[in-house]
Amino acid sequence: RRFVFAFNEGDKDHKDLLGGKGAGLAEMTNLGLPVPPGFTIATGACRRYLTDGNMPPELADEIDAHLARLEAERGKRLGSAVDPMLVSVRSGAKFSMPGMMETILDIGLNDDSVDGLAAAAGSERFAWDSYRRLIQMFGSTVLGIDAARFGAALDAAERSSGAAGDVDLDAAALRGVVAVYKAIIRDATGREFPQDPREQLDMAIRAVFESWNTERARVYRRQERIPHNLGTAVNVMAMVYGNLGPDSGTGVAFTRDPATGAPGVYGDYLSEAQGEDVVAGIRTPVPLQDLERLDPGSLAELRRIMALLEDHYRDLCDVEFTIERGKLWMLQTRIGKRTAAAAFRMAIQFLDDGLIDVKEALGRVTGDQLAQLMFPQFDPQFEAKPIATGVPASPGAAVGVAVFDSASAADTEGKTILVRRETSPDDLPGIIAADGVLTSRGGKTSHAAVVARGMGKTCVVGADGLEIDAEQRQFTAPGGVVVREGDTISIDGTSGCVYAGAIDVVPSPVVEYFEGRLDAEQRRRDPVVQAVSRMMIYADERRRLGVHANADTPDDAKRARRFRADGIGLCRTEHMFLGERRHHVEELILAESAEEQDKVLAELLPMQLGDFVGILAEMDGLPVTIRLIDPPLHEFLPDLTELSVKVALAEARGEVDLGDVRLLRAVRRLHEQNPMLGLRGVRLGLVVPGLVAMQVHAIAEAAAARIRAGDDPRPEIMVPLIGGTEEFELMREEIERVLHDVSEASGIDIRAKIGTMIELPRAALTAGRIAEHAEFFSFGTNDLTQTTWGFSRDDVEGSFFPAYLEKGIFAASPFESLDEEGVGRLVAIAVEEGRAAREDLLIGVCGEHGGDPSSVRFFDRIGLDYVSCSPFRVPIARLEAGRAAV
Numbered sequence: 068r069r070f071v072f073a074f075n076e077g078d079k080d081h082k083d084l085l086g087g088k089g090a091g092l093a094e095m096t097n098l099g100l101p102v103p104p105g106f107t108i109a110t111g112a113c114r115r116y117l118t119d120g121n122m123p124p125e126l127a128d129e130i131d132a133h134l135a136r137l138e139a140e141r142g143k144r145l146g147s148a149v150d151p152m153l154v155s156v157r158s159g160a161k162f163s164m165p166g167m168m169e170t171i172l173d174i175g176l177n178d179d180s181v182d183g184l185a186a187a188a189g190s191e192r193f194a195w196d197s198y199r200r201l202i203q204m205f206g207s208t209v210l211g212i213d214a215a216r217f218g219a220a221l222d223a224a225e226r227s228s229g230a231a232g233d234v235d236l237d238a239a240a241l242r243g244v245v246a247v248y249k250a251i252i253r254d255a256t257g258r259e260f261p262q263d264p265r266e267q268l269d270m271a272i273r274a275v276f277e278s279w280n281t282e283r284a285r286v287y288r289r290q291e292r293i294p295h296n297l298g299t300a301v302n303v304m305a306m307v308y309g310n311l312g313p314d315s316g317t318g319v320a321f322t323r324d325p326a327t328g329a330p331g332v333y334g335d336y337l338s339e340a341q342g343e344d345v346v347a348g349i350r351t352p353v354p355l356q357d358l359e360r361l362d363p364g365s366l367a368e369l370r371r372i373m374a375l376l377e378d379h380y381r382d383l384c385d386v387e388f389t390i391e392r393g394k395l396w397m398l399q400t401r402i403g404k405r406t407a408a409a410a411f412r413m414a415i416q417f418l419d420d421g422l423i424d425v426k427e428a429l430g431r432v433t434g435d436q437l438a439q440l441m442f443p444q445f446d447p448q449f450e451a452k453p454i455a456t457g458v459p460a461s462p463g464a465a466v467g468v469a470v471f472d473s474a475s476a477a478d479t480e481g482k483t484i485l486v487r488r489e490t491s492p493d494d495l496p497g498i499i500a501a502d503g504v505l506t507s508r509g510g511k512t513s514h515a516a517v518v519a520r521g522m523g524k525t526c527v528v529g530a531d532g533l534e535i536d537a538e539q540r541q542f543t544a545p546g547g548v549v550v551r552e553g554d555t556i557s558i559d560g561t562s563g564c565v566y567a568g569a570i571d572v573v574p575s576p577v578v579e580y581f582e583g584r585l586d587a588e589q590r591r592r593d594p595v596v597q598a599v600s601r602m603m604i605y606a607d608e609r610r611r612l613g614v615h616a617n618a619d620t621p622d623d624a625k626r627a628r629r630f631r632a633d634g635i636g637l638c639r640t641e642h643m644f645l646g647e648r649r650h651h652v653e654e655l656i657l658a659e660s661a662e663e664q665d666k667v668l669a670e671l672l673p674m675q676l677g678d679f680v681g682i683l684a685e686m687d688g689l690p691v692t693i694r695l696i697d698p699p700l701h702e703f704l705p706d707l708t709e710l711s712v713k714v715a716l717a718e719a720r721g722e723v724d725l726g727d728v729r730l731l732r733a734v735r736r737l738h739e740q741n742p743m744l745g746l747r748g749v750r751l752g753l754v755v756p757g758l759v760a761m762q763v764h765a766i767a768e769a770a771a772a773r774i775r776a777g778d779d780p781r782p783e784i785m786v787p788l789i790g791g792t793e794e795f796e797l798m799r800e801e802i803e804r805v806l807h808d809v810s811e812a813s814g815i816d817i818r819a820k821i822g823t824m825i826e827l828p829r830a831a832l833t834a835g836r837i838a839e840h841a842e843f844f845s846f847g848t849n850d851l852t853q854t855t856w857g858f859s860r861d862d863v864e865g866s867f868f869p870a871y872l873e874k875g876i877f878a879a880s881p882f883e884s885l886d887e888e889g890v891g892r893l894v895a896i897a898v899e900e901g902r903a904a905r906e907d908l909l910i911g912v913c914g915e916h917g918g919d920p921s922s923v924r925f926f927d928r929i930g931l932d933y934v935s936c937s938p939f940r941v942p943i944a945r946l947e948a949g950r951a952a953v
């Protein structure tokens with residue numbers, strides 16, 4: 068077991084061990100690309116350090132040995148007074164966490180080696196610029212001194228020497244800056260800036276280890292669902308210098324446009340700069356194409372390398388590079404983050420180029436990405452003049468009130484747009500809370516852009532016409548428009564436009580496509596629609612899992628059909644009792660004799676019938692699973708307190724309304740402390756005579772009507788909330804009796820499958836017995852989650868869930884993503900025992916989880932026949948089911 072590996076000892080498949088950055092550096096080294104030499108300290112060392120609180124004892128020797136090899140290879144010594152070698156110490160976890168952890172450049176400089184570096188490079192300015200960078204980074208990251216203190220000192224130096232920026236400071240001025248920086252360190256820590264290069268190196272490595280656990284890194288991991296126990300690797304790498312004069316510089320590039328997926332190398336370049344200057348948005352970089360003018364040789368070389376990397380990884384890559392006096396060096400590569408639109412377009416491009424097959428193409432897109440493409444966009448017809456434009460960094464349309472810091476983004480009710488000059492990792496909570504991000508500095512590779520893109524959040528960066536005054540909480544746009552905190556603005560992450568006020572939002576072209584509202588020409592013209600439509604075909608060809616829709620009205624049923632649902636998995640009947648029809652139910656509850664009750668039911672019957680006929684007609688030939696009435700009765704009745712007050716007031720005035728008094732008595736009688744666990748579902752059907760018979764009657768008549776019309780209706784009748792087989796058997800008898808009666812009366816043989824929801828733990832645990840009587844199961848995972856965890860789904864969001872998410876008790880709400888370990892186990896037991904009792908048992912799931920991508924994969928894995936979800940999630944479930952099958 069060892070901890071340290073030279074770059075030429077690893078490869079891209081060892082991300083667990085070497086982290087993403089280390090694996091990429093190793094891969095590029097093996098490909099013979101110009102990578103400065105170095106070595107990687109594996110993630111295991113970080114884990115050991117974080118548990119023991121100490122460096123693993125054997126680590127020091129390993130580092131010594133690798134350092135010696137590095138020095139031999141370079142022919143220079145770390146921190147030597149003559150032509151010194153400098154190194155960077157770079158974090159790099161398995162999953163990219165942009166800007167979240169520390170990196171320290173120029174390790175090895177001290178009061179002696181700075182002269183050695185100046186002499187070797189022939190530039191005093193460069194050597195002192197590097198030294199001040201080292202002290203600044205070391206001071207803020209390793210020693211934890213507020214970065215603003217160094218920033219203020221640098222600003223002061225620029226002012227006093229009349230420099231417009233750091234590039235204009237000469238050697239003497241930079242020497243002065245170094246002296247001030249050292250004084251800051253002395254003042255803050257009570258000791259000198261460490262002069263021993265090896266001590267600098269060790270301290271930097273420790274700091275990188277510790278940066279794994281900073282608050283911002285933890286927040287980021289929670290957001291991105293990255294486990295907290297992986298640790299980071301540390302890469303020690305010989306420095307190359309982008310700050311060595313006008314023929315040097317540094318940049319970031321993508322092999323394709325990560326925002327749209329359009330082909331063509333794409334990136335930002337900043338001359339006379341080192342490392343983080345590009346990403347930090349300190350100065351706004353120039354587009355990569357400008358290198359054509361500055362250094363065509365290096366650009367050609369970079370293009371060649373990027374083509375090679377893309378072919379090699381068979382995917383979009385991003386790279387960091389530095390040009391040192393006309394020589395190109397590669398400092399990082401990885402598979403690049405991308406927007407949802409780019410993901411679909413590129414998967415199809417790579418497929419058409421023969422680099423990947425259909426299976427891999429399906430693996431390159433996700434249901435979540437498709438969901439993003441289904442968000443509305445700004446109305447293209449809307450004729451508003453933007454008050455500013457910036458770089459479109461992450462698409463979407465965001466409308467919200469301007470806020471100028473993280474705290475306001477989190478505290479402001481409603482939608483917000485976080486407006487910053489540039490963002491740093493400290494702004495992460497604000498970016499998470501806001502609906503959009505707008506900055507005045509930085510390019511497509513700036514921190515704000517990278518983070519927002521990763522989260523699928525609308526973002527415009529580098530709107531450099533904006534004068535942002537965070538202190539006054541306002542910004543001024545080029546035309547003089549002033550936007551204050553609380554004013555509404557709109558930003559378009561696809562065009563980069565910024566508007567004052569709220570812009571109208573329209574449906575996405577992808578939704579228009581699913582709705583069947585685009586003609587062939589419109590489809591052809593939109594590359595994203597093209598890519599999505601092809602991907603849907605591939606997914607449908609491959610998926611095993613059926614995808615049904617939850618639909619309660621003929622209109623919903625129509626949409627379900629347009630969205631290619633294989634049936635309706637959940638038709639709720641209760642809304643059919645609400646609205647104007649509510650008073651019928653009220654009467655049903657108040658009815659004092661069987662005759663009265665029958666009268667009300669007879670009034671309800673034709674209404675139910677009309678609904679069912681419409682839905683069955685839309686779904687001709689496909690299954691329609693109709694759930695018998697489910698919600699607690701009190702939902703149909705007035706609120707107890709309100710009614711009590713009304714009656715009391717009336718009594719006080721001496722005007723007693725007998726109807727209200729009677730109603731109040733009924734409401735009192737039916738009042739339950741815990742209605743979700745009360746009189747609802749099958750219990751209603753068993754307790755209120757005639758209700759289920761009326762519903763089944765309506766279903767049977769509707770089916771008969773459709774058969775007469777020449778259709779093939781496929782109703783299925785579903786009993787909700789059973790706890791065991793006895794309840795189901797009683798219901799089944801009643802349902803069969805009504806089906807039989809209507810068949811006799813109409814002379815039409817009406818058939819309907821009769822099955823049940825499984826949404827209580829007891830039902831799941833006795834599924835074998837239930838399946839002897841039920842023809843199908845449909846898991847109601849919302850109630851099953853609620854009853855398995857004992858969480859009230861209507862109350863948790865505002866109560867303890869935020870704390871649970873914060874503490875990492877779960878990564879996502881179990882109502883959004885199925886809790887596979889607990890609830891999923893009940894589902895699996897019921898599937899297994901149900902199928903053992905009845906081989907052809909049909910099994911599906913209805914409820915939110917049916918449209919959740921990760922849950923869909925789970926349901927596919929345990930062998931369900933179908934998932935059912937809202938019509939808009941049907942395409943997402945189809946795609947995810949296709950992905951699960953390959």
Ligand code: ADP
Nearest residue numbers: 155157158166170304305306307342343387398
């Ligand atoms: P991050 O993970 O935040 O991108 P990096 O470790 O990639 O941090 O380093 C930050 C910046 O410093 C990058 O722009 C990188 O290219 C640059 N850099 C890192 N090591 C060196 C080096 N040895 N020579 C020159 N620049 C470097």
Ligand code: MG
Nearest residue numbers: 088387398399
């Ligand atoms: Mg980097």
Ligand code: MG
Nearest residue numbers: 787826847850
């Ligand atoms: Mg339920």
